[in-house]
Amino acid sequence: MKRYITLCVGIIYALLVLGCSSTDDKNSNSDPPVVEDLKPVPIEKTNATKIYMHYMAWFESNExxxxxxxxxxxxxxNKNPNNxxxxxxxxxxxxYYPLIGPYHSGDKDVIENHLLMMKYAGIDGILIDWYGTHDLNDYKMVKExxxxxxxxxxxxxxExxxxxxxxxxxxxxxxGLSPTIGSAAKTDVNYMQSHYFGNSNYIKINGKPxxxxxxxxxxxxxDDWxxxxxxxxxxPTFLTLWDKSSQAGTNASGEYAWVYKNSTYLTNFYTNTAPKLSIAMGSAYPGFKDFYKEGGAGDNIGWTIEHNNGTVFEETLGLAKSAKVNYLQLITWNDFGEGTMIEPTKEFGxxxxxxxxxxxGVKNSTSVFSEISTLYNLRKEKKGNADVQKKLDNVFGxxxxxxxxxxxxxxxxxK
Known part of the structure; x- marks a missing residue:
């Protein structure tokens, strides 16, 4: 009898436990863990001008x-970065010296750093300086x-x-990599069509790449074009350098401004050239000071635009604003050899x-540029730590x- 009572009590207890467990499971299933959506969100800004950054992908490191x-x-x-x-x-x-130090353009940590910096500055996309598809000199490396x-x-x-x-x-x-200049160009252009132009984030103007x-x-x-x-x-919507579109004839859709000597040339472009063009892309730059002679790479360009503590950049941005340009190219993110870099540096932060x-007109006024630098530094410092890298992936997200x-x-x- 005692054994029977004990058995019954045990069965009742088990049923109660199972019932509670089942209820807990139901509650658990009804409240799944929240999965955060870390997809890219456009930055909010008030200026409708499309802002693009001219970008050099030509840097190699010893690694x-x-x-x-x-x-x-x-x-x-004549320079040796190992010194x-x-x-x-x-x-x-x-x-000038990059804030993150000299780097390899194909380094994913570098790319992450550069693109995040640009996104939070209100830049819409990059215009990549490209030397084609052929395996000669560093052209293949630039393509990669x-x-x-x-x-x-x-x-x-x-974009x-x-x-x-x-x-x-x-x-x-x-x-000997191509029989003619024309065929070499055609190979490059066809490659752009098959690998770049169709991408959803390739910049389109008037529905064309x-x-x-x-x-x-x-x-x-x-005829060449x-x-x-x-x-x-x-x-494509094809733009040449300023005052060069006649060389492309009807193939050209317009022109873009560049950097030269002083802002008078930029003012002239906005006043006299741009109104005659179907599409005119303006420019803004912080300065120009090339290193060619000092670097033993030939003569200097022959003129300099000092940065003047940022006043040149403010002036050229102001000219673009006054001209009400639809498209603006910033010159450049990282041409250190010509001193036009906008990328954060030791000199200009x-x-x-x-x-x-x-x-x-970025609406979010919070500055996160230093934190983006911290992300880069941690990527390098914790390179072999898989757990930290996963957390840094979430930071990126x-x-x-x-x-x-x-x-x-x-x-x-x-940290």
Whole structure:
């Protein structure tokens, strides 16, 4: 009898436990863990001007090359970045020094840093200086770096277009890589169509892919460009350098301004040239001071525009605002050899990004540029720590989804 009673009690207890457990499971299933949406969100700004950044993808470090040598654009002919001074600065071919130090353009941590900085400054996309598809000199490396950058643009929520360099087409022919200059150009343009133009984040103007040319320099007749575009399904919205569109004839949709000597040339473009064009892209730049002679790479350009503590950038941004341009190219993110860089540097900090932010009318006034630098530094410091890298991936997700406060909080926890 005692055993029977004990058994009954045990059965009743078990049923109660199972019932409670079942209820708990139901409650658990009804309240699944919240999954955060960390997809890129556009930054809010009041200026309708499309702001694009001219970008160089040509930098190599001693870690990115097979021979462990630094690339030309850090060394020119006589500088050695392996030499480090008392302040920890490497010897590079520039008067200015990147805040994150000299780098490899294909480094994903570098790309992440650059794109986040641009996003929070109110920049819509990048215009990538591109040397084509042929394996000569550093052209292939530039193409590979370009495609590393393109692979991350969508994750950040930025657009892009190509700035095609036609000046080196003769080198392709001389190296026996193409029978004619025209066929070399056609190969490059067809590659753009099949690999870039169709991307959802490739910049379109009037429904057609935007293509800029730094020139023309080698393809100098309308027939040259008609041939280059002959294999395309849709001709691009094609912009040449200022006062060069006649060399492309009806293939050209307009022109874009650049940097030259002083702002008088930019004023003239807005006043006299732009009104005659179907599409006119303005420019703004912080200065110009090339390092070619000092770097043993030939003569200097012959003129200088001093940065003057940011007043030049403010002036050229102001000219663009007064001209009410629809499209503005910032010159440049990182041409350190010519001293036009807007990328944060030891000399200017984040000041140029803050000026762009003001011009763009970015609504979120919170500055996160230093935190984006912290993200980069932690990427490098904790390179072998998989758990920390996953947390840093979440920091990146918070940044691109416009949740900077959460990004800051997580960064503080990691530090």
């Amino acid at each position: 990115s090359t097979t021979d462990h040598k630094w690339g030309y654009h850090w060394t020119m002919a 480090v001074d008392a302040n920890g600065r490497r010897e590079i071919a520039s008067y 770096n370009t495609e590393q950058i393109i692979a991350m643009l969508d994750d950040v929520g930025l 892009y277009a190509i700035v095609y360099e036609d000046r080196f087409l003769k080198n392709i022919v001389d190296a 935007l293509l800029l040319n730094f020139g023309p320099i080698t393809l100098t007749t309308p 008609t041939n280059a575009f002959s294999g395309l399904t849709t001709k 984040y000041s140029y990004l803050e000026k762009i932010k003001t011009f763009a 918070y940044f691109v989804s416009m949740q900077p406060d959460k990004a800051k909080q997580l960064l503080n926890e990691i």
